[in-house]
Amino acid sequence: MKKLLRSSVCALAVLAVGPSLTIADETCNSPFTSALIKGQEDFLHVWTLGEVGVGDESDKLVTIDVQPNSPTFGKVINSVSVGGRGEAHHTGFTDDRRFLWAGRLDDNKIFIFDLIDPSKPKVVKTITDFADKTGFVGPHTFYATAGRMMIQALSNGKTHDGQTGIVVYNNAGDLISTHPMPLDNGGDGYGYDIGINPAQNVMLTSSFTGWTNYMMDIGQMVKDPEAMKRFGSTMVMWDFKSMKPITTMQVPGAPLEIRWSLRPEDNWAITATALTSKLWLVKQNEKGEWQAKDVGNIGDPSKVPLPVDISITADGKGLWVNTFLDGTTRYYDLTNVEAPKEVYSKKMGSQVNMVSQSFDGKRVYFTTSLLANWDKKGNDNEQWLKAYDWDGKELVEKFTVDFKAEKLGRAHHMKFSAKPTKAAALGE
Template identity: 65%
Template sequence: MYLTDKFPKLKALTKAVAMAVVVGAATQMPSAIADETSCSPFTPLVKGQEDFVYVWTLGVKGLGDESDKLVTVDANPASKTYGKVINKLSVGGRGEAHHMGFTDDRKFMWAGALDSNKIFIFDVATDPSKPKLVKTLNNFVAKSGLVGPHTFYAIPGRMIVAALSNAKDHGGQTGMAIYTNAGEYVSTTMMPTTNGGDGFGYDAAINPNKNAMLTTAFTGWNNYMMDLGKLIKDKDAMKQFGNTTVMWDYKTMKPTKIFNTPGAALEARWSYAPGDNWAVTTTALTSEIYVYKQDDHGEWQQHKVGTIGDPAKIPLPVDISLVSSGKGLWINTFMDGTARYWDMTDPLHPSEVYTKKIGEQVNMVSPSYDGKRVYFTTSLLSNWDMKGKSDDQFLKAYNWDGKDLKLAFEIDFYKEKLGRAHHMKFQARDLKTLQPLQASTANKLNFASNP
């Protein structure tokens, strides 16, 4: 204050910079405001109609080519092939395909396999309708000591790979590895085991505006690769689930607060709506919703804000997804195949306002940026999916008018001999108006040269 009063030009500069920051913050909002299938806020979002839905699909023995594969579905209603599989890219073998994440420029997509520990990097920009496998990382275990690459979360120039397990005992002690976008290993941060930490891990989500990262906790390879029926009967194994969540200083990658969150908290989601300062997760085994919000002193506090279904029946809440306004949350419960929409207008007092049975089982949910389209897939883990006729495997697209889900199209992944449908990501890129500089070989002749 003193300086700016004394030196008007400094004041002007301060104002100009402040304005630039505000403009920057405002213009970046579209890329940081929405969930859009829970992308990192460092990744540009698809704000209009998505052209394609990529489905990371688990290969099934005796079905098609039996391999894990990236399936591309045309999702643009204006297209002649709307609702159809337009490409499938097998990666060779089955490794327990699970989740995916875009790099910070949305030009590449990383996809992991929880059993083989392979990480596949696809080019999804050069021709988004035909992703190309450009690199396979086979060094995840050797470099990080971790097992089960789960979450792929973009940060500037790098990718956080949050794991589920470790190479020593395949239990739940785990951590997060960081790679460059080029696929070079950088570092590993272990989940805390002191000050109340149990060392378990699962998802990671960052709020850049708060310099905060929330991580959750699931279970190790020994459990997630075990048959679910057998696991439930194994008392010792059932004790090996995470019971904590951790708020981190994202910049320093150090824990700032560890919370007791019983029952394996899974997906972590931030509301990026302007002014919001809260995150949400749900627990798989106890069916609770937890919200993390700063108190008046800026300290993060955990609030148990709701119960999903009847916990005694273990509905098994799995994927969740916030709508872009932060005022609604989709929650899937795997065991009853039901999608549930919760009103989050008051995040500390949410309420369930809509339910719809999607299939015999349902796992992932991905709403579009505008919330008008919602996509569902089915597979949880190859050894946890339902058996026999209940083993639905599909992608279903719905239109959502705020009151009801109306089916737009569905693809039976077994009938199409594809496999188990798991994680989804959207892509849209108009190649007629946008070309990578790298792809402009023919145009290079048009560029002038400096002497």
């Protein structure tokens, strides 16, 4: 990859990319990713699942122009098919924001894209031995730390249940270490997301389900009582430096995305549980012990709206929560994080999964796909990206990209990037 890195640098000797090139969902990045751009993003990259009968049927990274002043605003400007369908899911930038790692939950392939020209991402390396080398499968969360990429897996290659672990690679894509999720002291072995609070030297993880469930048809799964028992119900607080669990907290119903408040004076994280439809707050008590607390419902839990992605505002005062089954996004006022209050909701379509907002919170983007076998069927299987402006009261639609009409596939994880600043790489 270093050779490729060098050749890419040579190709763009003058209009090279400064350190502040690539930007993700700005409020939900790893704190180790370098400088945030707090203005207008230029491109949106959508990690897209190939779909039978749609275009080339391959998983792909789709790039959309989101710069309002651009003549191609709201249009697909690039698409990189990676071959096959392996359950494309999440992506994450390296700490220098130069490379985007994109994983597949079924065949465990990890594609590393070079974004030196963010309008034309290029695959520079593919990791194909993730399962063989680690024993884990389902590389889900890609979370940058200094010079490394931490990956939370969802399952394992032997039993395909939820017992799994965390894998650490260096930025060159070489395996460094593996860390099983705890099975003692209340641990259930499941994994899902990672959130690090470096000031406190803590890492929080959540828990979902194993390969057997996430690759099963959702209709079949919900009718299988045994399958429905195989979901995680814990969050683990780790000593990040030593990678040792500190405490395991019981959080029933599959706690998913983890969002630490970005305000320096705050010291809490929030998550949503998929099956029980609740918001949980994780913070320290008076003794300094980490605890998880149910702080409210999301919609009507009896209707199982299935909360999925969440996105916290930069000031820690607001939270977008998508509920997949009713296709609705909800905005919560977190002014009192002990009692979040839903202040806005909007029906986005038949289904909605991911949400990404700009750092200033003025632009919010939504996509549809959850998992290939969990997405709705027939006409309810809408697949789109929708871009909105948010003024604090109302979402105003700016454009929609219909991923079926564009013959792209199922729209999943989103990351932002910006045009290169005018600079010259050293040595050129």
